[in-house]
Amino acid sequence: MAKQIEGQMTFEFDQRPTIKGFPELRWTGKRPYRSTQYYPAQLRESYGEPVDGWMNKIFWGDNLQVMSHMLKEYRGKIDLIYIDPPFDSKADYKKKIEIKGIGTAESDSTSFEEKQYGDIWANDEYLQFMYERLILLRELLSDKGTIYLHCDWHKAGFLRCMMDEVFGANNFVDEIVWGYEDIGSRAVKYFKRKHDTIFMYQKTSSEDRVFNIIRKRLSESTIKRYQPYFDEEGKITYKQLKESNPGVFAKLKGIPEDLDQPWLDINNGAPLSDWWVDISALKNGFAESTGYPTQKPEELVERIMKASTNPGDLVFDCFMGSGTTQKVAMRLGRRFIGADINLGAIQITTKRLLSSAEELGEKDGIDKIYGGFEIYNVNNYDFFRNPVEAKELLIQALEIQPFPKTDVWDGELDGRMVKIMPVNHIATKADLEELKSNLPYKLYEKRKAENPNKPVEKITIVCMGHEPDLKGSLEQELSEYKFDIEIVDILKDKSDLQLKREAEAEVVREGNKLVIRAFYPMNLLQKLSMQKESVDEWRQLVESIMIDWNFDGVVMQPAVTDIPGKNEMVQGVYDIPKNAGTIKVKIIDLLSESLEVEV
Numbered sequence: 001m002a003k004q005i006e007g008q009m010t011f012e013f014d015q016r017p018t019i020k021g022f023p024e025l026r027w028t029g030k031r032p033y034r035s036t037q038y039y040p041a042q043l044r045e046s047y048g049e050p051v052d053g054w055m056n057k058i059f060w061g062d063n064l065q066v067m068s069h070m071l072k073e074y075r076g077k078i079d080l081i082y083i084d085p086p087f088d089s090k091a092d093y094k095k096k097i098e099i100k101g102i103g104t105a106e107s108d109s110t111s112f113e114e115k116q117y118g119d120i121w122a123n124d125e126y127l128q129f130m131y132e133r134l135i136l137l138r139e140l141l142s143d144k145g146t147i148y149l150h151c152d153w154h155k156a157g158f159l160r161c162m163m164d165e166v167f168g169a170n171n172f173v174d175e176i177v178w179g180y181e182d183i184g185s186r187a188v189k190y191f192k193r194k195h196d197t198i199f200m201y202q203k204t205s206s207e208d209r210v211f212n213i214i215r216k217r218l219s220e221s222t223i224k225r226y227q228p229y230f231d232e233e234g235k236i237t238y239k240q241l242k243e244s245n246p247g248v249f250a251k252l253k254g255i256p257e258d259l260d261q262p263w264l265d266i267n268n269g270a271p272l273s274d275w276w277v278d279i280s281a282l283k284n285g286f287a288e289s290t291g292y293p294t295q296k297p298e299e300l301v302e303r304i305m306k307a308s309t310n311p312g313d314l315v316f317d318c319f320m321g322s323g324t325t326q327k328v329a330m331r332l333g334r335r336f337i338g339a340d341i342n343l344g345a346i347q348i349t350t351k352r353l354l355s356s357a358e359e360l361g362e363k364d365g366i367d368k369i370y371g372g373f374e375i376y377n378v379n380n381y382d383f384f385r386n387p388v389e390a391k392e393l394l395i396q397a398l399e400i401q402p403f404p405k406t407d408v409w410d411g412e413l414d415g416r417m418v419k420i421m422p423v424n425h426i427a428t429k430a431d432l433e434e435l436k437s438n439l440p441y442k443l444y445e446k447r448k449a450e451n452p453n454k455p456v457e458k459i460t461i462v463c464m465g466h467e468p469d470l471k472g473s474l475e476q477e478l479s480e481y482k483f484d485i486e487i488v489d490i491l492k493d494k495s496d497l498q499l500k501r502e503a504e505a506e507v508v509r510e511g512n513k514l515v516i517r518a519f520y521p522m523n524l525l526q527k528l529s530m531q532k533e534s535v536d537e538w539r540q541l542v543e544s545i546m547i548d549w550n551f552d553g554v555v556m557q558p559a560v561t562d563i564p565g566k567n568e569m570v571q572g573v574y575d576i577p578k579n580a581g582t583i584k585v586k587i588i589d590l591l592s593e594s595l596e597v598e599v
Contacts, residue, residue, distance in 0.1 A: 009038035009069045012140055023169065024522065027124045027159040029437030033132045033428070036068040039374040045546075045556045046597055047354065048372030056330070056370055059339040060346045061378030062422065063318035065137040066339040067379055074337070078140045079210065079313035080222050081147040082304055084296055085133075088126050088154045097590055098291075099528070100540040100569050120204070125434060127158060133318065134166045140316065144208040146173065146308040149199045150296070157198045167201040174200040176274045180281035198304075214307050215269035216278065226264060234266035271497045276303070290348055292322035301328045309334055311366055323349025326373075333366035344592035346375065351544055351588075354561050372375065379426070390423040394462060398488070408438045416458040416486070423490075426465035429473050444481050455484040462488045503595040508584050514547065514574045514583060514599065521589035539569040549577055551584035551598065 012035045041059065042526050048055075059066040060272050091556040132147075141147055147167070151159050164172065176198040179239035187193065202209050229244050242249040244335065249255075252263075254271075264270050282289050288298055301324050309315060311333040317325035320338040326349055338345060353373060400411035400418050409422045419435055421427040444456040459564045461470070471487050505516040519538040528535070535541060547560035559577075562570045576583070583599040 009072065010035050011038070011068065011075075013135060023161055025127070025158060026167050027127045029124050029128065029434060030131070031128060033135050036064075036071070038072055039065040039069045039378050041066075041069050041378045043374055043376055043555050045350075045375040046372075047350075047374075047558065047561075050372055051368060051370050054335055054370055056326070056335060056373035057337045058320070058326070058349060058373060058375045059337070059378055060341075060343060060375065061339065062341050063339045064132060064136065065378050067133070067140060068317060070337070071136070072138060074316075075139055076142050078308045078337075079142055079145050080305065080314045080315045080334075081137055081141055081145070081309060082150070082301060082315070082317050083137070083148070083319050084150040084294065084317075084321065085130065085319045085562075086126070088153065089153050096568075097527075097589065099535060100567070106406055111370065124437070127162070128434065130155075130159065131166070132164060134162060137316075137318070138166055138203065141203040143204045144206045144250065145203050146209060146211075147201050147306070148176075148202075148304050149201075150196060150454065151199070152196045153193055153477055156199075160199060163199055164578060166450055167203070171202045171205065172199075173202050174274050176200060176276060179275070179277040180279070181277070193452070210308055210310060210313070212307050212310070214272040214303055215255065215265065216272045218264060218266060218325060221591070222264070222270070223266065230264070230266065231398050235262040236264040237261060238263050244309045255439075258566040272303075276300075279303075290322045290352065292345070293347055295322045296324055297327040297580045298324055298328050301325050302332065303335060305332055311368065321345050322348060322481075323352045327352055330369065330371060331356070331366075331367055333370065335370045347543070347594070349590055352564055355563050391420050394420055394423070394490070398462065408435065408440070410462075413460060416460045416484075418460045418462060421461060421463040421466075423464050426467065427461065427463035427470055428467050429470065432470070432474055448481060454482070458484040460486050460488055461581070462490065465489060465491045469566045503587070503593065504587065505585075505587060505595055507597045507599050509576065509583075509599060512576050514576050514585070516545070516572045516587070518597070519589075521591070521595070523593060524589050524591050527591075539572055541589050542570050543590055543592070545570045545572075545588070547574060549580040551582045553582070556584055556586065556596075 013033070015112075039061075046055070052599065059069070101325055137147060149159060149163060177195050178198060179195040181194050192404045201329075226236060229240060229241070231237075237260050238249070238252075238255060241263050242259065262268070264550070279297055282295055286297075289295065305325075305328055309332075313334050315325060315329045315334050316338070317336075320326065320340040322345065323338065326336050326338045330353060338349065340349075366431045395404055395411060396401070398413060398418075402411040403409055408419070409417045411418045417543050422432055447454075447456040461474075463470075466487060466489060467473075471485055475485055490586045494540060502519045506519075508515055509515060515540075519542065521541055524541055544564075545562040546556070546558035547562075548556045548558050549560075551557075560574055562574075585597045585599065586594055587597070588594045
């Protein structure tokens with residue numbers, strides 16, 4: 001249900017009823033998530049043309065706010081959700097940087113590094129993060145839809161319980177094991193961990209849920225075993241199996257109503273089980289590898305998509321990463337929506353979709369391809385590439401003394417404990433619940449007893465915008481401890497901070513040519529100087545160039561997408577069409593930072 005409150009649209013969710021014996025996962029600070037507000041989105045770029053009135057959509061922003069934005073139009077309309085969320089692997093994921101003409105530099109903690117995201121969580125923080133997002137995903141999923149959640153041994157047990165709670169244990173469909181024995185392991189005191197788990201749930205028990213049987217090649221032993229039963233076409237139907245081998249037939253599940261359908265087919269194989277060991281994990285040398293950490297193989301996502309959607313269905317992935325789901329959806333003739341909080345993920349996905357346009361539909365004979373897509377910002381915060389970088393830059397800019405990873409504070413500044421709130425949305429009272437649940441109250445009771453008239457703690461909250469009553473609300477709820485609270489709002493104070501050095505470029509018109517004479521990506525050049533690397537020309541530092549010959553001042557619609565091959569460089573000189581007006585050039589460097597210039 002949606003309603004207006006003080007000019008703000010909010011959405012409320014139905015809570016699952018309490019049922020005797022119904023499992024429910026508990027954790028410290030667990031907060032119900034019964035409503036959210038609508039967040040605006042700004043259209044920034046557009047590529048291609050709509051098909052049947054549809055343009056695919058990519059959102060840059062916190063996926064909680066992206067999904068809150070989507071509820072207005074897409075509630076109950078998503079046919080398939082595939083998510084590969086953080087695994088809580090206790091690692092910071094970094095990216096290899098390849099300078100054209102130099103080679104590869106491997107990121108580390110002291111030199112040239114590009115962190116994509118941190119996967120280090122406090123247990124309760126992780127569970128609340130996933131809980132809120134699964135509730136929104138359930139609201140977006142259609143009654144006939146299916147959701148696949150990809151995880152591994154770190155949190156699979158918790159997530160299975162949480163999925164039962166949010167979607168209902170009776171809506172569990174399958175647990176798929178994806179094994180990848182070909183990847184090495186350093187395990188010496190336990191069995192090698194060589195599989196991921198993919199949980200499959202439906203929204204309701206609707207008979208309309210899409211499921212297409214996926215077949216795998218028959219083994220030689222299976223063919224030999226059932227050789228006497230194959231008909232002239234090399235098939236064994238369910239009817240033939242029932243007549244010739246009733247014991248095997250009796251053990252089968254999911255038998256189709258039409259028993260004339262093939263059970264085994266020498267040419268097309270047998271129905272696939274939930275044990276997938278025929279798809280390799282990606283390595284850097286693989287053709288489809290983008291270098292993005294945690295990228296999954298296209299074949300894996302393709303199998304899921306073919307099983308649970310038909311052409312034209314709508315697919316959603318709110319942990320988009322390198323855009324594998326989006327690329328596969330486009331190629332298979334499915335519509336898609338994607339979201340990620342990392343700017344690098346947005347840039348890589350854009351490049352990947354544009355580069356793969358020529359192969360669309362070729363492999364599967366798809367009649368209708370939805371090739372156009374739009375890129376949106378949610379809340380329009382353009383300061384950081386990713387949350388890991390954001391926290392580091394804020395600590396540096398504010399001269400905060402950082403603390404090791406804790407459940408409470410990020411550092412200390414002038415005797416005040418500092419908490420940096422999530423940077424891609426305004427700080428809300430709900431965001432403070434985690435802080436309040438982890439405060440050291442026993443220590444505060446001791447301080448209060450020793451000095452009853454003094455604050456037990458001086459706190460600085462750093463945020464990117466905030467609800468107007470944030471400070472007052474926190475002071476009221478913790479009034480017995482007399483906290484000294486201050487709010488540092490980066491949106492108001494950003495003019496006083498040097499968060500990062502902006503790129504510079506020299507772009508000119510020379511007759512009927514657009515010429516990029518120079519490009520200086522300051523942050524990348526700083527990293528290169530630390531790495532003691534040098535480049536001969538600016539093109540070695542550029543990932544791609546987009547040009548809109550008639551920029552309307554709002555939405556960029558590139559007519560030129562200069563995306564060179566791995567060992568090639570951008571052109572840097574372009575023919576200006578006769579009807580050109582205001583020209584907008586977007587230059588994306590190897591760190592996925594971009595500079596936009598109007599000529």
